[in-house]
Amino acid sequence: MGASILITLREGLEIALVLAVMIAYLVKTGRGGSLRPVWAGTAAAAAVCIAAGVAFHLAVGEFVGRTEQFIEGTLAFAAAAVLTWMIFWMRANSRNLGGELRGRIDTALGQSAWALGLVAFVAVAREGFETVLFLLGAETGTSSGGQVILGGIIGLAIAAVIGVAFYRGSERVDLKRFFHVTGLLLILFAAGLFAKGVHEFREFLGIDASLIATPLWTITSGPFAEGWLHDFLKGLFGWSPDPERIRVVAYLAYLVPILWLYFLPPGSPSEKDPEEQKSEPTAKLPA
Structure with missing residues (x-):
C-alpha cells in the first residue's frame, strides 16, 4: 500500500497543480466561462486511464508460468x-511548465x-x-491488488487536498521540498522495480547458477x-527476505548512480538567477 500511496500522491499532485495553473490563469484573465471544457477533458482522461488500468490488470492476471x-x-x-525519466525531467523542466502551459491555453x-x-x-x-x-509495477511486487487500489485512493485524496491549498495560495505548502522528498522515495521504489525485473528475467531464462541465484x-x-x-x-522498496x-x-547498480545524479546541484543558470525567478508568475511547478 505504501508504494501506491506514494505513486498516486506524487502523480496526483502533478495533475492537481496542472489543473490549478489552468484554472487560476483562466479566472484571472476573465475567462472563467471556459472552465467547463477543462473539467470535461479531465474527466475523459480519468475515464480512459481507469479503463486502461483495469484492462491491463485483467490481461496480466491471465498469464502464468x-x-x-x-x-x-x-x-x-x-x-x-x-x-x-519522469523524476529527472520534472526536476529539469518544472520552472518552465507554468509559462508553457499558459501558452498552450492561449x-x-x-x-x-x-x-x-x-x-x-x-x-x-x-x-x-x-x-x-x-x-501495475507496484502490484507485481505485492500480494494484494486491493491494497494497491486502497493506497491509490488515499494518495489521490491527499493530492487533491494539497492541490486545493496550492490553488488558494497557501504558503504552508512547501512544494519544492515535497517534490524533492517524494522524488528520493520514488528512486528507492524504482530501484526495487529494477531489481524485481532482473529477478523475473533470471527465472524466465532459467539461470540457476549458484553465484547468481543463491540468496x-x-x-x-x-x-x-x-x-x-x-x-x-x-511494496515500497522491493524488499525480499x-x-x-x-x-x-541489481538494486545497488541502479540505486548508487541514480542517487549520485539526483543529488548533483542543478545546472540550470535560471535556478541561480533570483531576478528571473521574480519575473515568473506564481503558478509554477517546483522541482
Missing part, C-alpha cells in the same frame, strides 16, 4: 525506466473552447498513464519475513 515472469519483468523494467482559446479541453485531456492523460504503469541472506521469521512491515517494505545475489547487485 514463464509468460507471467516475462510480463512482470517487462512491466518492472518499463515502470523503473519511465519513473526515472493557443487553444484562439481556436475553440473545446481545444482547451484537449489541452487538459492530454496533460491529465499523460500523468494518468504513467500512474497506471507504476501501479545473499535468508530471514525466515519476524517482522521482516512476514506481516505488515514486510509487506510495506516489499531471501533475495538472490543478482537481485541485490
Whole structure:
C-alpha cells in the first residue's frame, strides 16, 4: 500500500497543480466561462486511464508460468525506466511548465473552447498513464491488488487536498521540498522495480547458477519475513527476505548512480538567477 500511496500522491499532485495553473490563469484573465471544457477533458482522461488500468490488470492476471515472469519483468523494467525519466525531467523542466502551459491555453482559446479541453485531456492523460504503469509495477511486487487500489485512493485524496491549498495560495505548502522528498522515495521504489525485473528475467531464462541465484541472506521469521512491515517494505522498496545475489547487485547498480545524479546541484543558470525567478508568475511547478 505504501508504494501506491506514494505513486498516486506524487502523480496526483502533478495533475492537481496542472489543473490549478489552468484554472487560476483562466479566472484571472476573465475567462472563467471556459472552465467547463477543462473539467470535461479531465474527466475523459480519468475515464480512459481507469479503463486502461483495469484492462491491463485483467490481461496480466491471465498469464502464468514463464509468460507471467516475462510480463512482470517487462512491466518492472518499463515502470523503473519511465519513473526515472519522469523524476529527472520534472526536476529539469518544472520552472518552465507554468509559462508553457499558459501558452498552450492561449493557443487553444484562439481556436475553440473545446481545444482547451484537449489541452487538459492530454496533460491529465499523460500523468494518468504513467500512474497506471507504476501501479501495475507496484502490484507485481505485492500480494494484494486491493491494497494497491486502497493506497491509490488515499494518495489521490491527499493530492487533491494539497492541490486545493496550492490553488488558494497557501504558503504552508512547501512544494519544492515535497517534490524533492517524494522524488528520493520514488528512486528507492524504482530501484526495487529494477531489481524485481532482473529477478523475473533470471527465472524466465532459467539461470540457476549458484553465484547468481543463491540468496545473499535468508530471514525466515519476524517482522521482516512476514506481516505488515514486510509487506510495506516489499511494496515500497522491493524488499525480499531471501533475495538472490543478482537481485541485490541489481538494486545497488541502479540505486548508487541514480542517487549520485539526483543529488548533483542543478545546472540550470535560471535556478541561480533570483531576478528571473521574480519575473515568473506564481503558478509554477517546483522541482
